[in-house]
Amino acid sequence: MFLSILMAFSEFERSIVTERIRDKMDATRRKGEWVGGTVACGYKVENKKLIVDPERADVVRRVFARFIEIQSPKQIAYELNHDGILTNQGNPWTTGHIYRMLNNYTYIGKIAYKGDVFDGKQDRIITDEVWQRAQEILQSDSPVKDYKGKMETLAPLKGLLYCGHCGCRMGPTYARKNDDVMYTYYLCTKNSKRGESLCPVNRIGGGEIEAAVLIHLRKILQTPTIVNQLALKLKRPGKEVNELLSRQTELWDEMFPAERNRLMHLLLKKVTLYEDRLDLDIRTEGMQQLLGELDYEDHN
Numbered sequence: 001m002f003l004s005i006l007m008a009f010s011e012f013e014r015s016i017v018t019e020r021i022r023d024k025m026d027a028t029r030r031k032g033e034w035v036g037g038t039v040a041c042g043y044k045v046e047n048k049k050l051i052v053d054p055e056r057a058d059v060v061r062r063v064f065a066r067f068i069e070i071q072s073p074k075q076i077a078y079e080l081n082h083d084g085i086l087t088n089q090g091n092p093w094t095t096g097h098i099y100r101m102l103n104n105y106t107y108i109g110k111i112a113y114k115g116d117v118f119d120g121k122q123d124r125i126i127t128d129e130v131w132q133r134a135q136e137i138l139q140s141d142s143p144v145k146d147y148k149g150k151m152e153t154l155a156p157l158k159g160l161l162y163c164g165h166c167g168c169r170m171g172p173t174y175a176r177k178n179d180d181v182m183y184t185y186y187l188c189t190k191n192s193k194r195g196e197s198l199c200p201v202n203r204i205g206g207g208e209i210e211a212a213v214l215i216h217l218r219k220i221l222q223t224p225t226i227v228n229q230l231a232l233k234l235k236r237p238g239k240e241v242n243e244l245l246s247r248q249t250e251l252w253d254e255m256f257p258a259e260r261n262r263l264m265h266l267l268l269k270k271v272t273l274y275e276d277r278l279d280l281d282i283r284t285e286g287m288q289q290l291l292g293e294l295d296y297e298d299h300n
Helices: 002-030 054-070 073-082 095-102 128-140 148-154 189-193 206-221 224-234 238-254 257-267 284-298
Strands: 043-046 049-052 110-113 116-119 161-163 170-176 182-188 203-205 268-273 278-282
Touching: 043 054, 054 073, 054 095, 054 128, 073 095, 095 128, 095 189, 161 170, 161 189, 170 189, 182 189, 182 206, 203 206, 206 257, 206 268, 206 278, 224 238, 224 284, 257 268, 257 284, 278 284
Parallel strands: 161 268
Antiparallel strands: 043 049, 110 116, 170 182, 182 203, 268 278
16 A cells, blocks of 8 residues: 555656656746757757858858749759758658758757747848748648548549559649649659659659559459459359449449549559559459449349
């Protein structure tokens, strides 16, 4: 009993100390003081304070100037890597590094903390005019905001599509053109972060790849091997299984996009895009579920 009381007091004391440390760090940040962590490019630490590093500060100014000029983080990363300039951690630059730098309030003598911006103790590297212009460009280049459900409808292959050359996922990106129509593209995620494009697959239009996947899926569903395998597992005549699948594929063009997308995720495990071909990995259990749904509709 006495031991339990001691342990409870000990735990309470630890929580009090932790809370005090957190409060102290919060107050320090709000006063604009550096509390440790990753040092932003262009600065160095002296006596626990951020001091401008003249040589690296030139790199920061170059990034902002080039962004305002060409508005291409990918090209900027390529140029820095080409010139043998590395990040503070000694790594090649990626678009992620460039975007983080362009959004870092440290460079205008500020500190961003928990959604608020406070005056910092460090000297600025970027002028207000340059910062403001960079933010305007970033805002104008932001992806179109939309409801999550609608975005998922626009990108039915999200989480399914992979780059056959780089072995990584191909993620969706969106653009609204002059005709005010939303367009979807899938990008090789590894290549999109490189300074220089090295992937022959790189990017493909959403409509193009989704149509190709549907065509391939229809063909697969109608192959005798797949039909026979499903018939065996479901203990149903092959002709009956074939009729159910054929009827389903004929209706795809008339389905609402959300239902068609649901079926793609139900039937597909993975879609791999190469330069010259498309490979589909089928979810057998998904096919069984689909046939169960069709059979239920048939008898109700």
